[in-house]
Amino acid sequence: MSALRITVAGSVNLDLVARCDHLPVAGETVLGGVFAQHPGGKGANQALAARRLGAEVALLACVGTDANAEAALSLLQSDGVDLAGCGSISGASTGVALIAVSDAGENQIVVAPGANAAFTPDLLPDVIDGALIAQLEVPIETVCEAAKRCTGLVALNLAPAFDVPDSLLERADLIVVNEGEAAFYGVERLKAAGGLLAVTLGSAGAVLYRDGEEGARAAPPEVNVVDTTGAGDTFVAALTLALLEGRTEADALTFACTASALSVTREGAQPSLPQRKDVDALIAAGKTGA
Ligand code: RIB
Secondary structure, three states: OOOOEEEEEOOOEEEEEEEEOOOOOOOOOOOOOOEEEEEEOHHHHHHHHHHHOOOEEEEEEEEOOOOHHHHHHHHHHHOOOEOOOEEEOOOOOOEEEEEEEEOOOOEEEEEEOHHHHHOOHHHOOOOEOOEEEEOOOOOHHHHHHHHHHEOOOEEEEOOOOOOOOHHHHHHOOEEEEEHHHHHHHOHHHHHHOOOEEEEEOHHHOEEEEEOOEEEEEEOOOOOOOOOOOOHHHHHHHHHHHHHHOOOOHHHHHHHHHHHHHHHOOOOOOOOOOOOHHHHHHHHHOOOOOO
């Protein structure tokens, strides 16, 4: 079977990460552990996740002309994501995410978008052939226009939460949110858009609605949680790919929950994204939570 082709339109960041025993509250300074730097950004993470799970992937994105650009694109490049549609914005800095990760693996993220904010609709190709995955770390006009120009399935990850027009929700064939985002948009509004809606539930797995009715529910395998950064991105890519492969909704959800669970067992957004063989092996071993 030849690999499925997916285009991802979205952000590229360099993640600057400090671990700490607990996440700071407003006004608090916590002493952290060793500093680490990883490629990240929801768009880039979803592109790399889809690639490692077996798709041919093209990323549409923008980086700056600073030294961070090369580091941010390094794993995409080495894993063979097509970066021909990834532009450099003269004078802009590459997006940066400041991330605190607690000993429990939870995170707090602040993104300075830099060049991601300059990813305007005129930088999109006239037609996006086949499937598209998009998120909300680039201008909303660009996300809407990319969805309009897409000829195939549109998967929309409504993260980070930001108000979006109903027309975009209606164009999406698959919407993915976490519980916080579901509360922000209102589950009923998302269900009313039609199509598939996946809500991730953290360690409890995920639920998939079709036309507003629950169609499938899956739990992840039990894993040692090290860092949850990028788990949602892995889920989005895995679910989209599995649906494109024609799996049943229940199987696709199990695949996505298993891939996502594997991603939390290692540090960093992109370094932790799992390979297809490891997800398949875990499922074959019957190590799913469902
Ligand atoms: O979803 C995780 C990502 O969110 C991080 O890699 C960070 O860059 C932010 O975009």
